[in-house]
Amino acid sequence: xxxxxxxxxxxxxxxxxxxxxxxxxxxxxxxxxxxxxxxxxxxxxxxxxxxxxxxxxxxxxxxxxxxxxxxxxxxxxxxxxxxxxxxxxxxxxxxxxxxxxxxxxxxxxxxxxxxxxxxxxxxxxxxxxxxxxxxxxxxxxxxxxxxxxxxxxxxxxxx
Numbered sequence: 001x002x003x004x005x006x007x008x009x010x011x012x013x014x015x016x017x018x019x020x021x022x023x024x025x026x027x028x029x030x031x032x033x034x035x036x037x038x039x040x041x042x043x044x045x046x047x048x049x050x051x052x053x054x055x056x057x058x059x060x061x062x063x064x065x066x067x068x069x070x071x072x073x074x075x076x077x078x079x080x081x082x083x084x085x086x087x088x089x090x091x092x093x094x095x096x097x098x099x100x101x102x103x104x105x106x107x108x109x110x111x112x113x114x115x116x117x118x119x120x121x122x123x124x125x126x127x128x129x130x131x132x133x134x135x136x137x138x139x140x141x142x143x144x145x146x147x148x149x150x151x152x153x154x155x156x157x158x159x
Contacts, residue, residue: 003136004019004022004109004132004136004137004138005019005020005022005023005136006019006020007019007105007106007109008105009060009062009093009094009096009104009105009106010093010094010096010104011091011093011094012075012076012079012092012093012094013075017060017091017093019106022058022132022136023136024056024134025056025057025058025134026052026056026057026058026131026132026133026134026155026158026159027057027058027059027060027131027132028045028048028057028058028059028060028129028130028131028132028151028155029059029060029062029106029110029129029130029132030045030059030060030061030062030127030128030129030130031061031062031063031064031098031107031123031126031127031128032061032062032063032064032071032082032092032126032127033063033064033065033067033070033071033126033127034063034070034071034073034077034078034081034082035070035071035072036067036068036070036071036125036126036127038125038126038127038144038145039070039126040086041127041147041148042082042085042086042088043086043087044147044148044149045059045061045088045090045148046086046087046088046089046090047148047149048148048149048151048152048155049089049090050089051152052155052156052159053090055159056134056159057155057159058090058091059090059091060090060091060092060093060106061082061088061090061091061092061093062092062093062096062098062104062106062107063075063078063092063093063094063095063096064095064096064097064098064123064126065095066097066098066099066100066123067125067126070126071095071126074095075092075094075095078092078095079092093106098123098128099122099123107123110130110138110141111123113137113138114130114138114139114140114141115141116128116141116143124143124144125143125144126144127144128141128142128143128144129141129142129146129148129151131151131154131155131158133158134158139158140154
């Protein structure tokens with residue numbers, strides 16, 4: 001992959017989400033899970049989305065079961081949980097891997113563009129966050145412990 005906008009992700013139900021539609025937007029990509037200590041961050045992510053979505057901001061959630069088996073449900077159960085418990089309206093992709101041999105191409109790209117602590121590329125846990133600017137450049141990466149609120153100022157600057 002040479003460009004963020006060449007990426008595609010699988011949506012629940014077998015449809016494809018084409019990243020070309022993200023041109024000109026600020027995008028926050030997060031690997032998410034429903035049964036994690038960080039799961040309450042869904043509420044904070046939704047607040048950010050509500051605050052900035054009309055200014056060209058989008059969040060994409062990538063459910064993943066690779067960390068402690070904390071996303072055991074199927075795509076329908078995940079969507080229902082997120083909607084009922086956290087009011088999530090931003091897009092959730094099909095459950096996929098973010099590390100290992102079956103890593104989805106979005107996370108392969110993100111990790112190649114922005115390494116984590118000590119130059120490590122692997123995702124360490126649920127709710128790791130990548131911020132992409134309006135030109136498709138990965139400009140930030142934050143660990144699970146960084147709350148969505150802490151990204152507000154960074155997102156506002158890019159908008």
